[in-house]
Amino acid sequence: MKSRTYDYVVLNACLLRARVEAGTPLKVKPDEDYLIHLSRACIINGKEGETALLDVTVDGKKFVIGYLSQEKIPQINLDLIFEKEFELSHSLERGSVDFTGYQTPDGDEDDDSSSSEDYYTSSDSEEEGEVMVHSTITANGSAGASASSVARPAEGASVFTLRMDVDEDDSADD
Incomplete structure (x- = not known):
């Protein structure tokens, strides 16, 4: 049997969870010099048989980022990184979608006092x-x-x- 030990660094990451209710888009804005990484979406209390298209709007442009179904696909993994304000929404008539991820410092800072x-x-x-x-x-x-x-x-x-x-x-x- 193998036992593994991993050494890794977490850099001031802050976990985030956002619940988006049906018909109510949610605006999210990263703190200055931070990025938001969305990593998962999960359907909550959706109507049986109903499916949800997950959308994100950035700079007035709407993008479909996923598809959920209460019975078949209740959650999906995401790998989306945002550096500016965005809006989350979905197509459920009732119920909600939980988005999880984290906020982390922007690694592209020009500050010489902070480097990798x-x-x-x-x-x-x-x-x-x-x-x-x-x-x-x-x-x-x-x-x-x-x-x-x-x-x-x-x-x-x-x-x-x-x-x-x-x-x-x-x-x-x-």
Whole structure:
């Protein structure tokens, strides 16, 4: 059995949930220098057999972003990112749709005091510029990584590390 541990960073993310009632569009505006990421939509108390088209309006343009059905497709995953005001609506005659997601700082800020290096582990030494490729069996059949299995980033490239530890239970049941 494998046990996995993931190291990751959450950057000032704020969870968000918005319930859009039938016939009542909802305007949503991200805070200044923030983005809103919509990740899921779920139908709530829809009429049996009724389907819902999910719409978003941005800059006066209306887009269909999904389709829900109480019986067959009660929820869908979304991957929508908004940097300015938008409006959510749906076509249900009664019932509502819950949208969930999160608000996070805009990563494209021009502020030099805030950079991605503040949030991720990076290589401090340009001379170290090596990324170890972990392998249990190499081309010659011996354990460990050989010198040829060490990847080097392109000159001037930033190296960021995301650690993932995998613990394997090697004990055999007798």
